[in-house]
Amino acid sequence: MNNKELIPQLFKTEYRKIISVLCKLFGIVHIEIAEDIVNDTFLLATETWDLNGIPQNPSAWLYTVAKNKTKDYFKRQQTFSQKIVADLKQQHALSEEPEPDLSAQNISDSQLQMMFAICHPSIPAEAQIGLALRILCGFGIDEIAEAFLTNKETINKRLFRAKEKLRAENIKIELPDESEIKKRLEAVLTTLYLLFNEGYHSNTSQNYLRKELCLEAMRLNYFLIENENTNQPNVNALMALMCFHASRLDARTTETGEPVLYEAQNKNSWNEELIEKGNYFLIQSAKGSVISKYHLEASIAYWHSTKIDNPDRWENILQLYNQLLQIEYSPITALNRTYALSKVSGNQKALQEALKLNLEENHFYHSLLGHLYSSNDKPKAIFHFKKALSMAKSAGDKTTLNNHLEKLK
Amino acid sequence: MTEFMMIFRNDYNPSFKPTPEQMQASVKQWQDWMGGIAAQGKFVGTTRLSSEGSKILKPNHVIADGPYIEMKEIVGGSLNVKASSMEEALKLAEGCPILQIGGNVEVRKVIPMNN
Numbered sequence: 120m121n122n123k124e125l126i127p128q129l130f131k132t133e134y135r136k137i138i139s140v141l142c143k144l145f146g147i148v149h150i151e152i153a154e155d156i157v158n159d160t161f162l163l164a165t166e167t168w169d170l171n172g173i174p175q176n177p178s179a180w181l182y183t184v185a186k187n188k189t190k191d192y193f194k195r196q197q198t199f200s201q202k203i204v205a206d207l208k209q210q211h212a213l214s215e216e217p218e219p220d221l222s223a224q225n226i227s228d229s230q231l232q233m234m235f236a237i238c239h240p241s242i243p244a245e246a247q248i249g250l251a252l253r254i255l256c257g258f259g260i261d262e263i264a265e266a267f268l269t270n271k272e273t274i275n276k277r278l279f280r281a282k283e284k285l286r287a288e289n290i291k292i293e294l295p296d297e298s299e300i301k302k303r304l305e306a307v308l309t310t311l312y313l314l315f316n317e318g319y320h321s322n323t324s325q326n327y328l329r330k331e332l333c334l335e336a337m338r339l340n341y342f343l344i345e346n347e348n349t350n351q352p353n354v355n356a357l358m359a360l361m362c363f364h365a366s367r368l369d370a371r372t373t374e375t376g377e378p379v380l381y382e383a384q385n386k387n388s389w390n391e392e393l394i395e396k397g398n399y400f401l402i403q404s405a406k407g408s409v410i411s412k413y414h415l416e417a418s419i420a421y422w423h424s425t426k427i428d429n430p431d432r433w434e435n436i437l438q439l440y441n442q443l444l445q446i447e448y449s450p451i452t453a454l455n456r457t458y459a460l461s462k463v464s465g466n467q468k469a470l471q472e473a474l475k476l477n478l479e480e481n482h483f484y485h486s487l488l489g490h491l492y493s494s495n496d497k498p499k500a501i502f503h504f505k506k507a508l509s510m511a512k513s514a515g516d517k518t519t520l521n522n523h524l525e526k527l528k
Numbered sequence: 529m530t531e532f533m534m535i536f537r538n539d540y541n542p543s544f545k546p547t548p549e550q551m552q553a554s555v556k557q558w559q560d561w562m563g564g565i566a567a568q569g570k571f572v573g574t575t576r577l578s579s580e581g582s583k584i585l586k587p588n589h590v591i592a593d594g595p596y597i598e599m600k601e602i603v604g605g606s607l608n609v610k611a612s613s614m615e616e617a618l619k620l621a622e623g624c625p626i627l628q629i630g631g632n633v634e635v636r637k638v639i640p641m642n643n
Contacts, residue, residue: 434556437560437563438556438559438563440563441559441560441562441563441566442559442563444563444566444567444571445562445563445566445571445574448566448567448569448571452567453566453567453568453569456563456567457567460560472564472567475564475567475568476567476568477568477569
């Protein structure tokens with residue numbers, strides 16, 4: 120492996136570790152200093168590894184350099200030394216300049232704590248995802264911009280405001296108390312869920328990026344499973360959901376990035392290993408007495424991952440959607456529930472209920488109506504598919520709708 | 529949108545012992561009906577009451593067994609929904625499975641807590 124491949128890869132795996140440790144050491148107020156030090160470290164790696172070759176243990180090299188740069192920083196910054204180091208010395212009861220602890224234990228603790236800091240309820244959701252991608256996943260600004268389908272400037276502004284907020288709220292890098300952990304965990308799970316969905320439903324044409332976002336969300340979720348305080352049933356349920364969905368990542372788009380509808384997917388290209396992991400985490404999630412929306416969504420995804428067309432399948436899916444809607448309404452859940460109803464009770468019954476949904480502004484709604492009318496009212500089906508087409512934004516959705524219209528001709 | 533409460537009442541029939549299949553079919557009917565309301569974003573919450581072990585507390589610490597002796601009808605549960613009018617709330621109540629077994633649905637407007 121050469122530098123050009125190795126460094127971006129190390130950036131993805133090591134950036135978050137070093138920055139979490141440094142942020143914990145400095146306090147989140149000085150997150151920018153931590154970012155500068157890690158960026159400088161990677162810059163130096165790019166320069167020297169080109170000249171002198173790749174060191175034997177590249178990660179250890181990065182840790183040593185980051186550690187030295189931190190110590191240098193403390194020495195150089197007079198004002199910083201006076202203000203912060205005095206505090207730090209007091210806090211850590213040190214006589215010497217503090218140095219970053221890049222042990223495996225502290226790295227893993229710091230990353231987990233950093234997750235809780237970033238997913239603090241006072242930070243807007245969009246900014247949380249941006250920060251998580253930047254700091255916990257080592258994504259470049261251009262990649263984040265591409266994932267959100269926006270420009271670098273917008274992302275930079277969003278991250279800047281998010282960091283301001285972290286500072287203003289003086290959010291601590293620590294695990295919340297046991298009494299608070301369940302509530303705060305909700306916010307962390309929401310961010311991971313959004314992060315995953317950002318990848319799963321992203322309109323970006325970059326297939327690799329979509330997959331990468333999903334895998335990062337799963338990796339962060341796994342941190343929560345590895346720690347006994349955060350290894351809760353809903354965490355396992357979300358992990359199961361992600362595994363089931365991720366098992367179809369390769370099957371649901373063509374090589375050129377066009378979507379393949381569920382019914383048309385080649386079931387043999389579903390990832391068996393991920394389906395089995397999904398089953399494992401779903402079983403792990405069946406503890407305690409609370410059924411979270413992740414439990415219900417994971418169970419729906421479980422039924423979608425079974426290859427045998429069990430007659431009970433759609434009935435089970437319908438009942439899960441009924442329950443899910445009672446916990447949390449969303450237009451897409453309402454539409455999926457109505458689709459499941461059509462599978463159980465037929466298009467006519469589903470149509471009656473679809474017409475009550477009041478989602479005229481949603482192009483998936485018209486797509487569903489098009490589907491439900493297809494069997495016995497072609498003109499209406501065409502009308503709704505065309506309506507959906509006029510509202511659809513992504514090229515993939517448009518292709519799908521055009522295919523439906525083609526079939527009705 | 530205003531909140532309404534639907535109160536489900538039915539004749540008290542202690543001899544009716546549904547089979548597991550009947551129970552399952554009944555749960556499905558209720559869930560499909562409530563799922564349809566939830567799919568419209570109008571579901572607020574629901575309470576299902578057990579038909580066993582009811583007690584009535586009267587003044588002066590008098591505790592009586594169940595309401596069943598004095599009343600012909602018993603309350604089976606309730607469902608809170610959001611609707612723009614009483615007419616709409618009644619329309620939502622139309623598919624309620626209790627109507628199919630001779631019961632009735634009382635629809636009442638909920639007074640918001642902060643008023």
